[in-house]
Amino acid sequence: MSTLGQQRTKSSLSRLHSGGRVPHALLFIGQTGWGTLSLALDFARLLLCETPDSDADGNAVACGKCNACGKTGHFTHPDLHFSYPTVGPNAVSTNFIKEWRAALAENPYLDANTWLQRLGAENKQGNITKDECNAVIKKLSLKVFEGRYKILLMWLPEYLGKEGNRLLKLIEEPPEQTIFLLVAENADLILPTILSRCQLVKTDPLSDDDITEGLQNKRSLDMNRARQIAFLSGGDFNQALQLADNPENDDAALLLDWLRKCWRGNGVELVKWTDNFAKLGRENQKQFLHFGLHFLRELLAMVVTKNPDARLRPEELQTAQNMANVLNFEKINRMARILNDNIYYIERNANPKILFLDTSIQINRILKEG
Numbered sequence: 447m448s449t450l451g452q453q454r455t456k457s458s459l460s461r462l463h464s465g466g467r468v469p470h471a472l473l474f475i476g477q478t479g480w481g482t483l484s485l486a487l488d489f490a491r492l493l494l495c496e497t498p499d500s501d502a503d504g505n506a507v508a509c510g511k512c513n514a515c516g517k518t519g520h521f522t523h524p525d526l527h528f529s530y531p532t533v534g535p536n537a538v539s540t541n542f543i544k545e546w547r548a549a550l551a552e553n554p555y556l557d558a559n560t561w562l563q564r565l566g567a568e569n570k571q572g573n574i575t576k577d578e579c580n581a582v583i584k585k586l587s588l589k590v591f592e593g594r595y596k597i598l599l600m601w602l603p604e605y606l607g608k609e610g611n612r613l614l615k616l617i618e619e620p621p622e623q624t625i626f627l628l629v630a631e632n633a634d635l636i637l638p639t640i641l642s643r644c645q646l647v648k649t650d651p652l653s654d655d656d657i658t659e660g661l662q663n664k665r666s667l668d669m670n671r672a673r674q675i676a677f678l679s680g681g682d683f684n685q686a687l688q689l690a691d692n693p694e695n696d697d698a699a700l701l702l703d704w705l706r707k708c709w710r711g712n713g714v715e716l717v718k719w720t721d722n723f724a725k726l727g728r729e730n731q732k733q734f735l736h737f738g739l740h741f742l743r744e745l746l747a748m749v750v751t752k753n754p755d756a757r758l759r760p761e762e763l764q765t766a767q768n769m770a771n772v773l774n775f776e777k778i779n780r781m782a783r784i785l786n787d788n789i790y791y792i793e794r795n796a797n798p799k800i801l802f803l804d805t806s807i808q809i810n811r812i813l814k815e816g
């Protein structure tokens with residue numbers, strides 16, 4: 447499947463390719479769930495393709511048929527090198543190349559947390575290590591094997607930290623025919639000296655239509671279900687896939703029930719709710735929190751625009767309208783921050799009973815504040 451949406455970015459990449467002056471360092475910026483990694487992979491395939499083609503929109507694309515495309519399609523082309531976060535103090539990316547290829551084949555929209563879990567990271571931090579930087583320098587000093595370029599695709603240079611300094615010179619004065627494709631989520635976490643040497647490739651959250659189409663293709667969901675998930679996923683296809691794969695919970699019902707209990711503020715009731723909620727497991731808890739954030743975003747839009755319609759189903763809409771009467775912008779934002787922080791804590795194995803009881807009490811206070 448080619449990358450969803452991102453028409454603007456696709457056509458500017460196509461122009462770079464057709465103009466024949468590909469910058470030697472590109473930084474794709476945005477959530478992986480918007481398709482940054484997928485776009486960078488497509489671009490690497492295009493650069494190495496022997497007989498480029500064009501798509502329905504007239505953008506240059508890899509042919510998908512030549513010898514090079516066969517290899518890039520399996521992530522095994524000898525001129526396409528990958529670098530990504532791993533676990534362990536001396537780890538290098540090639541140690542995990544099998545897992546990496548499998549992960550890309552399965553879902554190039556994956557997030558860092560899913561990737562690190564896949565490596566069995568549990569609560570260990572991911573890193574792009576000093577040894578990996580040295581390995582990159584070595585790989586890029588080799589001659590081009592087959593293609594016109596040798597390419598280093600680095601996913602999440604944020605994980606370089608200060609080790610990034612080791613790559614500065616290489617990015618500034620790269621060996622001939624060398625292209626860096628960096629794929630980052632947060633430019634603030636990248637050394638400014640690296641940032642300034644890259645041409646930025648900006649991406650946007652996906653539209654609901656793009657996500658709906660992607661879900662219909664990848665998960666053969668019917669239109670209604672795909673649309674509903676698209677609404678919840680905030681432009682992030684990875685999020686959409688996770689929601690599609692965990693259909694057993696009706697998060698909306700759970701959320702409305704929880705908000706009603708937070709509103710009443712009965713301690714016994716809330717303890718019982720959190721005991722049950724704790725049994726759902728981390729992925730479902732995260733999914734619930736993402737749904738809660740979607741609900742609050744819609745509520746916020748409703749309060750700000752004074753427009754009573756939102757992308758919510760009738761029962762949710764009724765609750766949102768009731769809440770819009772007692773909440774202002776600042777309070778809704780505070781609630782959203784709490785839910786957002788909880789996603790972070792859940793990913794780091796916080797005790798869900800303590801976390802959600804505390805959260806329920808905080809939400810109760812915000813709802814009841816004068």
Ligand SMILES: [Zn+2]
Pocket residue numbers: 494495496497498508509510511512513514515
């Ligand atoms: Zn080709």
